[in-house]
Amino acid sequence: MMDRSKSLLLASIAALLFMMPQNVYAKDSDALEFTKDSLETVKKKVREGDAILVDVRDLVEWNSGHVREAIHLPWRDLQGNKGGPMLERLPKDKIIYTYCAVGYRSSRAGKIIAKHKFDVRPLKPGFEELVKAGFEAEKK
Secondary structure: OOOHHHHHHHHHHHHHHHHOOOOOOOOOOOOOOOOOOOHHHHHHHHHOOOEEEEEOOOHHHHHHOEEOOOEEOOHHHHHOOOHHHHHOOOOOOOEEEEEOOOOHHHHHHHHHHHOOOOEEOOOOOOHHHHHHOOOOEEOO
């Protein structure tokens, strides 16, 4: 028979697991699966000209700091009628890596961009993680 402390511990763990939110990306039809490319691979592809970075955060976030090589295409604007003309700025012959703060907008923007026949690979790591990984940041 289990002692009381072990029983309480197991009950607490079970309660925490039950209350944890489900992975919002697992079955979300508005999102594109995150890339499996490592950040080192992303840096290499961008450096060699095989890929570009697209920052899909809002203008305020962009102005407070963004990856130097990135193009700014806010996710909110991609959702509306402006999305089509905005995508004309993107090269069809390169990989498009989208990023935001934590991956939410990145995967959703990726889905929108992919509908226009681009090779899109959303990044789960956000801006701060990219900077920590060695991507150069700049401010407007």
